[in-house]
Amino acid sequence: MSCVPGGLPITEVLAVGADLEWLGQAIEVRMTDYIQPGTNIAPPPAPPLPSGPDAWADLVRDIADEDRLILALTIAPYLAPEKLDVFLTKHAVFDRRFTEFGGVIGRAHGGLLPTAETARFLLAGGHIGKRVAFQQRLSPSGALLRRGLIRLDHQSPDEPPLSARLVATETTLNAALSLPPTT
Numbered sequence: 001m002s003c004v005p006g007g008l009p010i011t012e013v014l015a016v017g018a019d020l021e022w023l024g025q026a027i028e029v030r031m032t033d034y035i036q037p038g039t040n041i042a043p044p045p046a047p048p049l050p051s052g053p054d055a056w057a058d059l060v061r062d063i064a065d066e067d068r069l070i071l072a073l074t075i076a077p078y079l080a081p082e083k084l085d086v087f088l089t090k091h092a093v094f095d096r097r098f099t100e101f102g103g104v105i106g107r108a109h110g111g112l113l114p115t116a117e118t119a120r121f122l123l124a125g126g127h128i129g130k131r132v133a134f135q136q137r138l139s140p141s142g143a144l145l146r147r148g149l150i151r152l153d154h155q156s157p158d159e160p161p162l163s164a165r166l167v168a169t170e171t172t173l174n175a176a177l178s179l180p181p182t183t
Contacts, residue, residue: 015050015054019047019060020079022078024083034125035128036132055175059071059149059171061161063143063144071168073114075172078173082111085111085112102114102120102163104165115162116162117160119134138162148169153165153167
C-alpha cells in the first residue's frame, strides 16, 4: 500500500487513494470473471467518501459509481500505473495482447494508457447488452464528458470510437494530485 509523507496509508488520507484501491479490486474481480466465466463475483462497492476537505471527494461526490470508477481508471497512469499491468497480459495462442482489454502503450510511458475500450471491459466484461449500453456513458451527453472531467483522444479517426484514449482534464488532475490541508 502506498503511503504519503509521515507514513500514513494514502487510503486514510486521500479519497483518491481509496478510489485507486477500489479500482484495483474491480480489475481483479473483472479479470477473475473473464478467466473463469460464471464465477458471479459481485463487484466491490465504492469506498465511502470523507466528509472533510478533499479535492477528489468533492469532484466525485455527485457522480455515478461507474463514472467514478472510470475516473479512477483515467488517473491510474499518474498515481498507480501498476494497477493496469494486468491489461498488458499476452494471449498465449496469438502471442499478442488481448484486444478486448483496450489500452495503448505511450511513447515514453512504459505502462498501459487506458482507452474507452478498457473502461468498457472493466464495467461490462463480455456481456454484449452492457457493452452496447456503455456507449452512452462516454458520449458527449455522458456526465464525464459533459462536466469536462475527461476527454477522449482519438488518435486514429478511422478506428472504432472506443479505441480513444481516456485523458484526464486539468480539473480532474488537480483534484487527484492535491494533498489535503495540513492541520
